[in-house]
Amino acid sequence: MPSLNWKHHALVQALMTRGPLKEKDFHAIFSGLTGKSPGAHQGLFNEYLLNINKELSSCQFELRACRDQYVGQVCYGVVNNVADEQSKLGTKYTVQQIAFFKGILEAIAQDVIAQGSISNIEALNIRLENQVLSTQGSQLLNGPLPAAFRNFTMSQKEKTLDEFVQDQWLCCTPDGKIGLGVRSCLDLRGWFRNLDVPFCEVCNEAVVKGEILCPRCGLKWQNQLPKAEILDEEEEANDAIQSQPAQRPKRKRTKTNETHEKDAVGCGSSQSSVPNSDFRRITRSSSRPASQR
Amino acid sequence: MAGATQDFSQFDISKEEIDKLVAEVVRYVLFKTHQNSGCPIKREELVQLVTKNYSQRALPAHVINAAKEKLSNAFGYELRELLRCRPSSATQGRSTQQTGVAEAKSYVLISQLPAEVYKKYVEDENSAHLSGFTFVVISIVHLAGGKIPEDILWRHLKRMGLCETDASHPVFGNAKQALETLVQQRYLQKDKVNGPEGNTLFYELAERALDGPVSEKMKEYISEIVSKDVVPVDVDEAE
Numbered sequence: 001m002p003s004l005n006w007k008h009h010a011l012v013q014a015l016m017t018r019g020p021l022k023e024k025d026f027h028a029i030f031s032g033l034t035g036k037s038p039g040a041h042q043g044l045f046n047e048y049l050l051n052i053n054k055e056l057s058s059c060q061f062e063l064r065a066c067r068d069q070y071v072g073q074v075c076y077g078v079v080n081n082v083a084d085e086q087s088k089l090g091t092k093y094t095v096q097q098i099a100f101f102k103g104i105l106e107a108i109a110q111d112v113i114a115q116g117s118i119s120n121i122e123a124l125n126i127r128l129e130n131q132v133l134s135t136q137g138s139q140l141l142n143g144p145l146p147a148a149f150r151n152f153t154m155s156q157k158e159k160t161l162d163e164f165v166q167d168q169w170l171c172c173t174p175d176g177k178i179g180l181g182v183r184s185c186l187d188l189r190g191w192f193r194n195l196d197v198p199f200c201e202v203c204n205e206a207v208v209k210g211e212i213l214c215p216r217c218g219l220k221w222q223n224q225l226p227k228a229e230i231l232d233e234e235e236e237a238n239d240a241i242q243s244q245p246a247q248r249p250k251r252k253r254t255k256t257n258e259t260h261e262k263d264a265v266g267c268g269s270s271q272s273s274v275p276n277s278d279f280r281r282i283t284r285s286s287s288r289p290a291s292q293r
Numbered sequence: 294m295a296g297a298t299q300d301f302s303q304f305d306i307s308k309e310e311i312d313k314l315v316a317e318v319v320r321y322v323l324f325k326t327h328q329n330s331g332c333p334i335k336r337e338e339l340v341q342l343v344t345k346n347y348s349q350r351a352l353p354a355h356v357i358n359a360a361k362e363k364l365s366n367a368f369g370y371e372l373r374e375l376l377r378c379r380p381s382s383a384t385q386g387r388s389t390q391q392t393g394v395a396e397a398k399s400y401v402l403i404s405q406l407p408a409e410v411y412k413k414y415v416e417d418e419n420s421a422h423l424s425g426f427t428f429v430v431i432s433i434v435h436l437a438g439g440k441i442p443e444d445i446l447w448r449h450l451k452r453m454g455l456c457e458t459d460a461s462h463p464v465f466g467n468a469k470q471a472l473e474t475l476v477q478q479r480y481l482q483k484d485k486v487n488g489p490e491g492n493t494l495f496y497e498l499a500e501r502a503l504d505g506p507v508s509e510k511m512k513e514y515i516s517e518i519v520s521k522d523v524v525p526v527d528v529d530e531a532e
Contacts, residue, residue, distance in 0.1 A: 009369025010406055013415045016323075016368070029414050055367035059316045086320035089328045 007033040008052050012078060015063065020077035020168060020182045023065070060084075066185040069116055070173045077186040096152045097160045099128045101169065105188070108180060117177035124157050299359045304349050311356070317342050318360035322372065326402050332477050333375055333399035333501065364402070371403045375500040380484035381440065382495075399479070401501065422464050426471060429453065431480055431502045432515050440484070440497035446472075472496075 014029050015021060021029075030045060031037045038045035052063050060082040067074050080087050091098070103126035107118050128149040161178065164170040168181040301311050318339050325334050339360075340353040361372040377397045404411050433449050434441050447457040450468075459468040475481045482499040485492050501507065 004366060004369075006369060006406055006410065010410055010414050012368055013370075013404055013406065013411075017415050018417045032414065033410075058312065059319045059363065059367065084317075084320070086317060086324050088324075089321070090324040092328060 004051060004055055008048060008055075011048065012052060012056070012063065015076060015078045020075045020186060023074040023076065026076040064186055066182065068171075068182060068185065070171070070179055075182045075186070077183065079187045093160075093163075096128060096148055096156075097163075099149060100126060100152065100157060100160055101164060103128065104164075104170065104178065105180070105184065105191070108178075115177070117173045117175070117179035119177050120161070123161060123178045124154055126157075128152050299355050299362070301355060301359075304352055304355070306347065306349070306352075311359070314343055314347075314352075314356045315359045315363055318356055319363050319367075322360065322364065322400065322402065323368075330474070330478070331401065333377075333401050333479050336374075336398040336400065339400070365405065369405045371405050372400050373403045373504070375399050375401060375479065375504060377479070378482065378500045378503070380482055380495075381497060382484050382486050399500075403506075423471075426465065427475060427478075427480060428511070428514070430472065430475055431498065431511055434481065434496055434498055435502075435511060435515065440495050443494040443496060446496055 010033055011026075011029060015026075027038045027045075030048070034041075034044065034048075036044055049063055056062055056078070060080065062079050062081055063076065064079050065074055065076045080090065093101070104118070104123050107122060107126060108116060111118065161170070165172060165178075165181065168183045170184070171179050171181040173179040301308075304311075321339065321342055322334060325338075336357070339357050343353040343356050357372075364370045364372050375398070377399055404415065406415065430446070430450070433446060437445070451457075455462060455465065455468050455471075457468060459465070462468055462471075465471040472481075476483060476496075476499075479499045479501040481496045481502070484495045484497055486495055502511070
């Protein structure tokens with residue numbers, strides 16, 4: 001096990017104390033501690049993260065990054081990888097609030113047009129009765145729903161929504177809706193898998209926003225393609241890359257990619273943008289963070 | 294993973310099981326500290342994590358020590374052991390230097406980072422007001438000799454803009470609850486003393502404020518403040 005020094009500890013404690021940090025803030029801390037910027041010393045930065053994760057993994061924690069699907073911003077955080085009895089202590093929310101949160105996440109994940117967000121009104125109209133609740137262990141709650149769930153008022157929902165946004169489990173999207181917060185993106189990947197949310201085969205992030213239809217054959221692409229960039233052959237050789245959001249896989253820019261963001265209309269050259277020939281595909285196994293292998 | 298300095302060979306348990314136990318204790322300490330806003334965790338709670346499945350007598354101590362090492366090596370936290378004090382009125386007859394008999398052990402997490410590094414990179418500015426409040430209250434009680442009647446404490450706090458009756462203070466919310474939090478965090482403890490005029494509630498320093506590093510730093514900061522040119526004020530003066 002590598003030996004961590006006070007600089008590693010400062011990075012970990014900064015994230016644990018202050019919560020998820022934007023990339024520029026996390027990089028600023030790294031630069032302040034080491035005197036080197038991650039941009040110019042990518043190898044050193046990766047090595048720091050790798051060594052931190054080798055220690056954290058023994059306690060089922062991970063220093064991870066994710067990209068906000070609404071504004072594209074990268075954030076770093078220390079996340080918990082296992083839902084055990086100890087981690088249940090890690091919340092200050094009530095059972096009702098957690099059920100409400102689950103309802104919101106499901107509504108966002110199962111939205112048929114995959115906007116990745118729902119309106120405030122939709123969130124407030126979520127009924128806790130529709131949630132499957134669990135008691136101790138994995139047993140399901142049987143019998144009539146307790147009154148506390150039926151009586152979770154609109155006012156309580158509003159207050160709870162504000163708390164979720166403040167605590168970064170949810171966010172207000174640029175168009176004024178309720179979306180997934182950075183903590184959800186960092187922490188809840190396992191839960192998204194259970195909801196059959198597709199994962200991008202390129203960046204291995206849960207795709208809650210955006211679903212592409214092949215304009216030629218109408219075949220649903222289950223994974224959202226990233227913006228076109230040049231694929232970097234060196235990425236695969238770098239083990240530490242899984243500690244960061246996968247560098248956006250790069251491929252030659254094609255005209256069709258510009259239409260992806262508009263829900264793909266058009267045809268003709270669209271075939272060339274099908275993820276096969278024009279760029280190298282990163283398989284899920286190579287892009288998966290080390291802790292999940 | 295099992296502490297490098299801990300010898301688990303005396304126990305008939307696999308390394309994997311030891312590692313799992315140590316991880317459980319580490320996770321419990323981290324999550325519980327977050328949940329209860331830094332209130333000390335009783336040693337008994339950590340012991341039970343081990344004894345619920347294992348009956349070897351010395352195993353809990355070894356696991357807790359290994360968890361201490363893990364918290365230090367991986368996270369840079371010291372799992373600091375505190376001895377719970379009893380209120381001084383419960384220990385009458387003892388030296389006034391002592392604040393009470395040690396009862397139970399408890400633990401708090403303390404960052405091992407240098408102070409200037411912690412302040413620059415780790416400290417959450419959203420909670421700076423709580424640290425300031427803690428320091429001010431402990432300082433007042435310390436300057437009063439380690440113990441102060443409740444009404445005198447509030448008199449001093451009122452001079453700084455915080456009233457006992459404030460239920461919606463813009464920074465601290467409910468003022469009484471803010472003070473009560475210091476009791477829950479074991480910076481203070483309450484003591485009811487019978488007197489000629491009935492019961493008087495006192496606040497006195499508890500083990501967290503009396504702990505060596507905290508106590509020394511506090512005295513240092515107080516010295517820094519009072520060494521400046523200030524006009525002394527009689528504490529019995531009314532506002």
